[in-house]
Structures are given as C-alpha cells and as structure tokens.
Amino acid sequence: MTLKTSLLALSLATLPALPAYAAVVPEGTQLADIQQLVRGNGSEPASLDPHKVEGVPEANVLRDLFEALVNSGPNGEVVPGVAERWETDDNLVYLFHLRKNARWSNGDAVTAADFEYAFKRAVDPNTASPYSWYLEKATIVNATEVVNGDKPASELGVKALDEHTLQITLASPVPYFVSMLSHTSTYPVHRATVEKYGDEWTRVGNMVSNGAYQLKNWVVNERIELKRNPHYWNNNATVVEEVTFLPIASQNAEMNRFLSGELDMTYEIPLEHFKRLQASQPDAIRVGGYVGTYYYVFNTQKPPFDDARVRNALSYAIDRDIIAHKVMGQGEIPAYTLAPEVVDGFTPPALGWAGWSQQQRDEKARELIEAAGYGKNKPLRFELLYNTNDNHRKVAVAIASMWKKHLGVEVELVNQEWKTYLDTKTQGNFDVARAGWIADYNEASSMLDLMQSGHGNNDGKYSSPAFDKLMSASRLATDESARNDLYAQAEEILAVDMPIAPVYQYVKARLVQPTVGGYPDNPLDNLYSKDMYIKAK
Template sequence: MTHKKAMIPTLFMAAVVAAIPATHAADVPAGTQLAKVQELVKGNGAEPASLDPHKTEGVPESQILRDLFEGLISSGPKGEVLPGVAQSWETKDNKHYLFHLRKNAKWSNGDPVTAHDFEYAFKRAVDPKTASPYAWYLEIPTIINASDIIAGKKPAETLGVKAIDDYTFEVQLEKAVPYFVSMLSRTTTYPVPKKVIAQFGDKWTQPGNMVSNGAYALSQWVVNERIEVERNKHYWNDAKTVINQVTYLPIDNNADLNRYLAGEVDMTYQMPIERFKQMKKEKPDELKVTGYVGTYFYTFNVKRKPYDDVRVRTALTYAIDRNVIADKVMGQGQQPAYGLVPDFVDGFKPTAPEWSKLTQAERNTQAKGLLSEAGYGPGNPLKLDLLYNTDDNHKRVAVAVASMWKQLGVEVSLVNQEWKTYLDSLKQGQFDVARRGWIADYNEASSLLDLMQTTHGNNDGKYSNPAFDQLMDSSRDQVDAAARSKVYQQAEALLAKDMPIAPIYQYVTARMVQPYVGGYPANPLDELHSKEMYIVAH
C-alpha cells in the first residue's frame, strides 16, 4: 500500500512521493505450496535485436530487459506507478524533479547503483553516437536540451539531468509535463554500467560480460534458440523474488502453443489466431485475455509515390473491413480501430471519425472513386508491396487486407521479413505499405499520438504536418486532463483527414498461462515482471 508524505496539491500525481513500501515483488498467498523447482519458460515471439536498453525498440526486447534491469520507477501489476531504484521522488511544479535512490540498489557485480549511472544512461540515450532508435523518448517530456542534442546541435553533456550526489538524481524539463514520472518504466530510461561498456564496447551485453541491475542477470544466450537469466543475488529486493531462472524462446505462435501443450512452455508470447477458439473451449482457465493499450495499423510511406497522395491513402484505408478483421480474422476480443488511440487508454475517449459511420459498401464506393481520381483503374492498376514481420497472425491479416484491396483492382505483393530485417527496412524507408503496431509506453494518449510527429524516431512513414506537431507540442502545456483531451481530439481529427496510417484494430493480449504459474497480472501495458510470479507445486 502506498502513501504520500503530505497532502500537497497535485497536477497529475503526487507532487511529493516518499518512503513508499516495496510492493513490486511476488505476492504469494498464505498457505500456497510452492514447487521445489522455480523456473519459468516463456515464448518470446522473436530473437531480440539487442539487449542494450538504449538500442532496442520492440516488445521482444522489452520483455527480457524488464527482468534484467530496473529504472527509477516500475510499472506495477495493474499498470500503477511503483518505486524502482528511486524509493521516492518530489516535484513542486512538474518541471523540476528530484529522485531519491535507495542505497541498497546494486548491480549484478555487487557495485552500487548511483545517480551517476542514471545521468550517464540518460545522456547516452540521446547522444547521436549511440544511435538509439528511442532517443526521441527523452525528447517527448521536454528534458532540457534533449531536442538539440538529438539533432546534433548541442553536446550530450548539456542534457537537463544531473547527479546531485550519489543518491539524488535531478531531471529538469522545459514544460510541466504532468505524466513524466509514469514514462520512467520504459527501457530507454534504464541505467547502464559505464565501466562495463567502456571495457567491452558493443560486446558488453554478451553472457559473462553483461552487468545489470534488475531482479535477474544474463546467464546464457544461444542465438535463435534461447536466452536464460538467473536471479541476481545483489538485487535490492531479491529476498522477495521466487522464480530462480527464466528462459525466453524466440519461437513463432504455433511452435509456442505446441510446446506449451507439450508442457515445455509455461507462458506463451501470443496465440495463433486459428487455434484461439479451440483453446477457449478446451482450456478456458489457462487462456488469459486482457485489454491492451495499443493499436494495430498499416503505415504508408508518404515519401514514395503514389502514397504521397492523400486520395490513395484514404482509398486504401476505407477499403479495409475492420469488422471482418477484428471478428473473423482475429476473433480474440479485438475491436475495430478508426483512429490511433484505443478506447482502453486512461483519461481520454477518442471520437470516431465521420468515415467510420459509413457502411463498408459506402466506403468501398468512395474508395474506388478516390483511386479513379488519382489515376488508377482497370487500365492502370495500383501495384504495391505490403511489408510485415514474419508471424502467422500478421500473415493472416495481410492476406485478408490484400483480398479487400483486390476488390478495388489493387495488385498486392506480400513481403515478409524476419524481425531485425523488417526493422531495418522500416528505418531505411524501404517499403510501400508496412504493418505496424504501437503499444503505449505509458498509459496516456500522447504515447500513441506522439508517434506521428515529424521528428519522432518511429515515424517510419515520414508523415509531417506542422499543425499536428504544434498540437502535440501544445498538449504538454496543458496541466488539466480535460484540456489535453481537447488537443488530442484535434490531433486525431487531423490524422483522419491526412490518413498517414490505416488503423485496423485495437489490441488485446491473448496468451496461454499454465495453471501452476502464480502472480500473472492483468497489466494494461503488458509489462510483465518475472519477479512478480511463482510456480505452485503441481
């Protein structure tokens, strides 16, 4: 149970939070008989592109990094903000923050975790030399000089962060961003060990070299086979950790489920769509479906013709029958998406755009007209490549959408690539239309809408509208949630007009969890921590 130091008027969350009890650990009910072997095997979906917190951007990496590292704060079982390395924090104006670090936080080699580690890590994350795909994440809350550093205009040393002493970390923002603290569970804000990186360079994340500060430490990494981590005996809350070893398997959904049913996997990454109903019927208690703050969409490369033409983008967007995709193709509880922000996000209810109220037949008619206006028809069919990362579920969606576009006379070539190659293609702009999904890094609408800003590092389609950028910049001046919501509505309206993306469905998390796995949370960001879980005798 958390408590506040004083009832100080707040802008978004407690202006001063202090001495919060450590609640982020396995909560084993009294009388539970634990298994003698406390090992957890998880499906991971794909081989991680990296285990360097500052060089990753996807879910396959984040799942592992959350076990290996801990930031200033952590996301709790229900998505709540809990203390991490910072046991308390304070602010008077939501611009100047002081984080007070716990003095028993240590690296896996026994060295103390200090404010200097966080200062080094934040500066490393924005330094262009690091080439972090998530550098923009520290620009979003307007940390002083972050934008200029990322743009190469100022040195990383000028970033508005500072170790006041070994256990006091200061962050200064240009604007009073009311949700700043909730952003600090993201992997980009994790500390990294300076002396280890200096010693091993890019090889610092290899087993035997890697030093981390989370509940677990890396013990084995066999590429494309498995990654294993074991309890970090130096972790400050190790006494409350139960699982001794975690294994992550980079396998696709069908292999994941098959190994689960064979008793070789304790928790799947996702679910094969075609086997969802079977599992719901045969193992309903093991099927876990929860809301997820994220949206599945296709992004258009607006730097390529003809996707620089809003008529083409709008036609392709209209022609996707979202009800069929959500209900028939997916069928796990997903909802049709007509905007970037899902209904499930905290504090904001998106307004459906006018085109969402049309019947699918009406949308198809308008789509054909728009393509014709743009110069495409039977004598000159639009031909496009649709890129997606290798995954059975993504393939099913792509096949369905290609069929819908075919009804417009569009000729679609499906292009699937492995995760790392797919990420490279996105970064280099080597695509016409690409599958994308965005999961909020914190439970607030801006975590999704910011994606479409001109300078955002994951704006792969290169959409740019100064009016949209100005709206999102101004949202950070709005302390009042209702005022921010009005700005977000305007931003969504601009996206509905410009159509840089084709929203398809709102995510849910659907996975199988063995009945003997205790402590599985219903986290809206799907930020799972193995230290919260335990294996019951079975």
C-alpha cells in the first residue's frame, strides 16, 4: 500500500507526524552563491487572493506564498503542511493537529481559527469565490446551504477546538478528502489583514502570508517577486532566497529568455521548436505526465450548440491524432474522455466513436451537421474563443481548418488576455471556447465534477440529471472499483451528449536549467520553490 493510499483509506486512524517535503540537497552538491529562482508563468495572475482565483498562473504563485493543512509531495502524494498530523475514527469527523511553530510572515502564530475563518470566507457568497463549489464537493457540513445563501457561513462544519486543533465535519465520507486540502481554496488567510485592507489586502506592503515566501514586489504584466519568509516554520530547510514569476504569454519570447539565461524554468515550450530543443538542449527538456485534458467547451444554452447533433458533429470532425502528434508533438495523447488515462486508478471506457477511423468520424459528422440544418451550402458560422497564447492559436487554426474542410463551418478566431477570457467564459458570452482542466487532486472526480449541473466552472451550462445522479452516487462509493465504474458510466453519458470536445491529454513540457536542483515530476505540476535549489555552474 502506497503512502497516498494509506492516507486516504477508509480505515484511516490516527496518523503519526510525517516528514514534510523540503529542499533536499545531496551531499557534495556545490550551491550557487545567489539563490534566486526565475520562473516563467504564462499569464498575469488575475488575483493573489486564494479564495478568488481559479487558474494555474495564480496557483503557481500562491503555492509559494501560502501553505495549506497539507501539501502535494514530489510524486503527488499527500505530505503534511501546517497540519503535522490528522486523525478520524469514522471518515466524517477529522481532527487536524497544527504545528505549534507555524507563523505568519508578520510573526503571528498560525492558528486553527485562521483556517476556520478562511474556510468560511471561501464559501461565503459575499466572497464570490469561483471555487466555493470545491468545499461543497468535499461534503463539508452545510457547505451547499452556505454557498446558496440559505445558511450563514458560521454554520459551516469547520471549527477551531483550540489554537492548534481544527475539526472538519463531513456530511458523507469522501475517500480522497485529505488529498483535496492542498488546494488554494483551502489556504488560510490572515483575518486582521483582510479586514483592515479589504480588496487591497493582497498588495505589496499589505499582504501577510504563511508560506515559505512573502510578497516583495508586483509590477503588473511584468513580474511578481517573492522573498524568503523568515517566520516560516520550516525556513531552515529552504534554500532559494528569492523567486520571480514572469507573465510571458509568448512561448517563443519565453524560450529566448530561457536560452539567454534570464529564466530558470519556462511555463511551456513553443511547439515548433520542441524537436530542435530536444536535440540542442537535452539536459533542459523536462516532460512528464500531467493529470489534465485540453478540450473545447460548447455553450449549450446558445443555439445551435443546444443541439447535441451539432456538438457531436464538431467533436467528431476533430482529427485528434493530428492535433496530439503533429500540432503538439510533445507526447500528448488523443483524448476522447474528460478524465485522462493517467488519473490514479481510473481506466477510461472504450467509447464506440473513439474506435472509428477518422474517415468514419468525418462521414458521421457531415450526416449530423446536415440533419441539424447546416452544410456547405448553409455553413454554420460561430466564434471560437481562446486565451492569448501561441500554442492555443496553433490548435485553433488547425481545428478550424478541419471543420471548414469537412463540414463547411466558418469560424472566427477570437483571442483575449487571461483575465478577460476567464470573465467572458464565466459569463457565458461565447459560442465555443478553448478550455483545459488540471486535476486539483489525482482522482477522476476532480475532472468529471466539472460537468455537473450548477458547477462553478461548468461554463457551457451543461445539465444532465443522469450524469449528476452518477456523480452523487460516486461520492458514497467507498470501494474504489465501484466508484471508477460509476465514473466510466458518467463518461459514456458525456460521449453521447458531447457538452465538450476532448482534444488531447496533457503532458507538462518545459525547459528547466540543469542548475535547478530538486525539480520534481509531480503529476499535478504542483511545484514548490521551497523544495528547489540552484547549483553552482
């Protein structure tokens, strides 16, 4: 039984204190005099408030600034964070025992009351958290009622029993509950700071955080600089002194800055240079499995995308082999389901259309689009939204060409900067949009929950009572095999309704300087700068 499995098993009893992961420098390693890590981060973060974010660029920075009850280890396993141990007798009531030496960056003690305040803030409708659904999904008592405004946040099943003991009560057992608690929506926030500064609490000079680093400088659209937090409980094991995040949307610009030595690691790699870089920079290329799927989401509330025939036609006409192997070409796998093959314990169902040849899919797509009233003599016209990014544009151009060739569809490509794109998608002001989802924990529900009616990130507003019923049943299934069977049935419903068109299963490919030590191949890409170090050249 792996550490991860033992932590989440239903027979979970009192756990001893476990070692927290930190920078482990092999004996004999010569460290660089300057311990500064510069990371490409793709886009400018929409916010640095843990309870008001939903994207990867934000999570990358927040993971350094804040620390949850637990962290994600180098292999995606659960490791202690602020909680040094936890226990439960019935998988409903959990007690988390906090470290007595945990401190905020201003020196204040991190207490159970800080977590109680943060959890209740995350579900409070006044916070308008895009991830409030996450605590509902965890079945924390009264989470749904609080999110819906039927009960006050004070009724949430999270309670500080004393300064160092936090009690969380669930309405029903969730086998993977502890692994959910490394997510940004569960980060603590410093109540006095939030209440003093309001929406400006995340500004430089105002922010108080409890992670290995604290906010030093933030120049919007240019850089975010963090410096070591001397009050962090495990500061002695931290090696990197400063971390800089650069929001570089262009993969080519990011690559050039890496090659010139300005960056220690990139966010992504430009597709057209991948093979060349494999040959010229073999020690810098890092490619690993990634629990996530790239897909296109249809606005099911907007004609003609309220017609499953149109959605299926567009999905069938995407040649996923070309996208995964030719357009991307970094190890991506064609996707026919939302949950990828790399998800721990899950085997995607064998879907009929996934076994067809591309010619068969194209023929069926033409039949469906014509049945819906469209074709080359009456072309379907719509906008395809994606966030500004060279790789997203390449995928969009290729898929639009496939749709034009086989279905006569005329697509207008619309790109928007990250924050605007998120707002547009959330408000439903789109026809078809590029999307992607990276699991918050390594379990199929972290992907499939997305398609539930009323889910905060169900931007296409898909709704299926049959799908919802299966997902509700999965939360009560304590047997892993039975639970994964329910997930497979849910995928089969999505394959018929096609609210999204899965395109490919992600891999995480980036450039990392050989001088960076401690870089893990985390399947969730949860990277903590505190775990890394810079070697002398």
